[in-house]
């Protein structure tokens with residue numbers, strides 16, 4: 001049977017003129033890089049990523065089809081946009097390493113937790129645009145929540161670029177840098193709180209007779225659906241709760257138990273404690 005010839009349709013990348021370095025393409029850096037490729041934000045030949053180990057670089061290069069090396073300076077030299085994805089304690093050394101490649105025309109985006117834009121600006125020793133981001137783990141499925149804040153030398157165009165970058169893995173908000181610890185306490189740590197809620201609801205389902213897998217699916221999909229209602233209707237969560245709570249019905253009994261168990265105060269305290277801890281980590 002004759003094969004049907006498939007014409008190669010080369011769709012240009014959305015941002016074809018920007019060369020990108022992802023320095024520290026680990027879990028989060030790798031998630032971003034793969035989202036760029038999947039959504040065609042950048043073409044593979046616009047990206048140069050680095051990791052710490054040579055064997056890993058070789059394996060990832062084959063897996064992703066992009067340049068992956070351990071040479072941060074080379075990657076940064078070729079790039080207009082440099083993403084910093086190493087562990088927070090490695091950021092000062094990384095900046096020192098790529099210093100010869102930095103110019104005020106380049107853009108640095110760091111998603112290293114608790115590393116301040118000022119520290120990166122000072123390390124660079126020039127008026128360079130530094131944007132700091134705090135993504136969270138659901139970014140791996142394109143459902144992340146990322147807060148961005150700007151350093152002192154960031155243009156509107158650079159902020160727009162940072163939003164495009166993180167919109168490939170979910171939703172973004174922009175906050176003042178002093179609120180980044182609060183973001184860490186809420187959306188950075190938040191998935192853990194919600195997993196506990198889902199686990200507890202599933203456990204409750206088991207208690208009232210549902211098979212565990214059914215209970216877990218119902219609990220997770222209900223959490224997903226409720227979040228979608230809040231995001232897409234724009235209604236206040238209290239109003240949405242009221243629409244489920246019929247007079248003298250079942251839900252109000254459940255709500256009463258939650259209030260008696262102090263669920264609101266527990267969640268508020270969880271975010272407060274995690275925010276405090278993030279402040280301590282930032283202080284070193």
Ligand SMILES: NC(=O)c1ccc[n+]([C@@H]2O[C@H](COP(=O)([O-])OP(=O)(O)OC[C@H]3O[C@@H](n4cnc5c(N)ncnc54)[C@H](OP(=O)(O)O)[C@@H]3O)[C@@H](O)[C@H]2O)c1
Pocket residue numbers: 023024025026027028029050051052053054056070072085086087088090111112113134135136137
């Ligand atoms: N994971 C998250 O959900 C999340 C959320 C918010 C913020 N962050 C931030 O993202 C950063 C990375 O976290 P992660 O979870 O992605 O950690 P990770 O998976 O360990 O990634 C770190 C990457 O850095 C590479 N690396 C180590 N030394 C290097 C060097 N000298 N030059 C270039 N690359 C080097 C490692 O390479 P090897 O694998 O070869 O050692 C690894 O690929 C952290 O600063 C963290 O605070 C992460």
